[in-house]
Every structure is written in structure tokens, then in C-alpha cells.
Amino acid sequence: MDADLERLIRLQQIDSAAEAARRRIADHPSLVRSLDARLASATAALDDARAKLTDNQAARRAVEKDLAAIQSRLSKFKDQLMEVKTNKEYTAMQKEIEAAQNEVRRLEDLILERMLRHDELAGAQKAAEDRLAADKAAIAAERTQIEEETARLEREVAQAASARARLVTEISxxxxxxxxxxxxxxxxxxxxxxxxxxxxxxxxxxxxxxxxxxxxxxxxxxxxxxxxxxxxxxxxxxxxxxxxxxx
Ligand SMILES: [Zn+2]
Incomplete structure (x- = not known):
């Protein structure tokens, strides 16, 4: 084989390998960005789960406050019932009490719903925490892998550059x-x-x-x-x- 041709074939191999390594290195920033995006989305999911749980707790406390108010009104009505003078007043008061009792039942049902929802949301928050922890570990491992690959490819590019510098001096x-x-x-x-x-x-x-x-x-x-x-x-x-x- 012609000596120059043989060296050109080697030079092409060196250049192609270096080019492939450079392309792979150039892909790394977008790989790192997609890892960042994955971490951000897992973090956002956990924030969302926490916010829903907090909202549910606040809503439950608000209903409990309403319930306490209606219960104190109900006990006042019952005291007043003893003091009414006429049948008409008595009937009116009975109606008020009945309405208040219905409201108490409605609010108690709401509280029960919020308690069930709490269990559901607490489960979802735990799942989001677990997922974030798993993602963090996986992402850290992938990041390390990318960094190691970058370092290895950069060494390859440097080695290719010095091999090329030697080889070109031998070509016409x-x-x-x-x-x-x-x-x-x-x-x-x-x-x-x-x-x-x-x-x-x-x-x-x-x-x-x-x-x-x-x-x-x-x-x-x-x-x-x-x-x-x-x-x-x-x-x-x-x-x-x-x-x-x-x-
Ligand atoms: Zn051709």
C-alpha cells in the first residue's frame, strides 16, 4: 500500500474518532438539562402534594370552626326553649333547633370527608417523597456517569490531537x-x-x-x-x- 494512503486512512480514523467524541461531549449539556428538568418536576410534584394536604387541613379546620359555632348556637336554643311562653314561640324555636341539628350533621359529614381525603393526600405526599428520593439518587448517578464520560472523551480528543500532530508530519x-x-x-x-x-x-x-x-x-x-x-x-x-x- 502507498505509504501516504496508509497514513491518510489512519488520519481519517483518528479524525473520525475525535469528531464522534466531540459530538458526544456536545450532547452532554442537553443531557444535564434534561436531568435538571426531571429533578424539578419531581420536586414540583412533591410541593403540589404538600400544598394539597395543607389546603385540606385548613379546609377541615374551617369546617370545625363552623361546627363549634353552630353547636354553641344549638345549646343556646335549647336553653331558650325552656323559657318560651307560647306554643307559637315553642314551634318556631323547635324549627331553629332542627335546622341547626341538620347543619351539625352536614358539617360532621364534611369533616369526615376531609379526614378520608387527608389519608388519601398523605399517601400521595409519601409517594411523591419516595419518588423524589429515588429520582435524586438516579439523577446523581447519571450525572456522575456523564461527568466521567466527559472526562474520558476529553482525554480521547486530546490523545487524538497529539496522534494527529505526529502523523501529519509524516504525510506528503x-x-x-x-x-x-x-x-x-x-x-x-x-x-x-x-x-x-x-x-x-x-x-x-x-x-x-x-x-x-x-x-x-x-x-x-x-x-x-x-x-x-x-x-x-x-x-x-x-x-x-x-x-x-x-x-
Ligand atoms: Zn464519492
């Missing part, structure tokens, strides 16, 4: 310049030929040219996309060292 300036120009325009500059086609733009390479390229002895750019083409090594076995060699 003209060839390197072709590579950089194509990479700038196309993102990827070196691609394989497979089944006679450029694997990037899918244009067919003329059979005569493809035949010439088979030994990877020349730097050849695709007629259509200008990417530098090469034939991949035949099968994975060719890349492997013989078993036990040098050990």
Missing part, C-alpha cells in the same frame, strides 16, 4: 492538503470502495479504475464527491497477528 504536504480540503468540504475525506462503489456518495467507480485501485498504490479521488478512495483489507483475518506471536 500535497497529499495532506488534498485531505484537509476534502475534509473541510465533506466532513469525511477517506472512504472505502465496496462492490465497486464509493461508500460515501454511492457513485460507481469505472471497473478499469477500480482494478487499478485494488492494490491501494495510488491516491485517487472519487470523480463525484472527490473523497479519497481505498480498498478495505480482505476480511478480519488479514489484520490479526498470528496466535502467540512474540509471547
Amino acid at each position: 504536504p500535497g497529499v495532506l492538503s488534498t485531505y484537509e480540503t476534502v475534509r473541510e468540504r465533506r466532513g469525511t475525506a477517506v472512504v472505502e470502495i465496496r462492490s465497486g462503489y464509493c461508500t460515501a456518495c454511492h457513485v460507481r467507480i469505472r471497473p478499469q479504475v477500480a482494478n487499478e485501485l485494488r492494490r491501494n498504490e495510488i491516491i485517487y479521488q472519487c470523480d463525484s464527491c472527490r473523497r479519497i478512495l481505498y480498498f478495505p483489507p480482505l476480511g478480519p483475518a488479514s489484520a490479526e497477528e498470528p496466535a502467540g506471536a512474540g509471547r
Whole structure:
């Protein structure tokens, strides 16, 4: 294989790996934002559950206050009942008492409803607390994972940069310049030929040219996309060292 072509293939591998690492790093802020949003929503759910419980307690206290007032009115009515002089007054007072007793029953029912609702809301608050605690732990773990991955990817990008700096000094300036120009325009500059086609733009390479390229002895750019083409090594076995060699 042509020495420059071999180095360009390696350079492309380095650049592609670095680019993938950079893209992954660039995704991290949005991953962190979605974790923040998840935490905020679990916190809001707990705040909401607490507010509902507090509201229910306040509503129950208000009904209890009304009940106390009506009960004291009722006992006053009963005292007054002893003092009425006429049948007409007596009947009127009886009606007042009856109405007050109905109101007492209604308020007692309301209090019972609020007590049942309390149990329901206390359960919901407990569930929201548990969920928030679980989310906090999961989110902290994911955050750590993202931070570790960022650090690892940044190391990879730095290693790629130094490997690249070494490698480019070994490539002929003209060839390197072709590579950089194509990479700038196309993102990827070196691609394989497979089944006679450029694997990037899918244009067919003329059979005569493809035949010439088979030994990877020349730097050849695709007629259509200008990417530098090469034939991949035949099968994975060719890349492997013989078993036990040098050990
Ligand atoms: Zn092409």
C-alpha cells in the first residue's frame, strides 16, 4: 500500500474518532438539562402534594370552626326553649333547633370527608417523597456517569490531537492538503470502495479504475464527491497477528 494512503486512512480514523467524541461531549449539556428538568418536576410534584394536604387541613379546620359555632348556637336554643311562653314561640324555636341539628350533621359529614381525603393526600405526599428520593439518587448517578464520560472523551480528543500532530508530519504536504480540503468540504475525506462503489456518495467507480485501485498504490479521488478512495483489507483475518506471536 502507498505509504501516504496508509497514513491518510489512519488520519481519517483518528479524525473520525475525535469528531464522534466531540459530538458526544456536545450532547452532554442537553443531557444535564434534561436531568435538571426531571429533578424539578419531581420536586414540583412533591410541593403540589404538600400544598394539597395543607389546603385540606385548613379546609377541615374551617369546617370545625363552623361546627363549634353552630353547636354553641344549638345549646343556646335549647336553653331558650325552656323559657318560651307560647306554643307559637315553642314551634318556631323547635324549627331553629332542627335546622341547626341538620347543619351539625352536614358539617360532621364534611369533616369526615376531609379526614378520608387527608389519608388519601398523605399517601400521595409519601409517594411523591419516595419518588423524589429515588429520582435524586438516579439523577446523581447519571450525572456522575456523564461527568466521567466527559472526562474520558476529553482525554480521547486530546490523545487524538497529539496522534494527529505526529502523523501529519509524516504525510506528503500535497497529499495532506488534498485531505484537509476534502475534509473541510465533506466532513469525511477517506472512504472505502465496496462492490465497486464509493461508500460515501454511492457513485460507481469505472471497473478499469477500480482494478487499478485494488492494490491501494495510488491516491485517487472519487470523480463525484472527490473523497479519497481505498480498498478495505480482505476480511478480519488479514489484520490479526498470528496466535502467540512474540509471547
Ligand atoms: Zn464519492
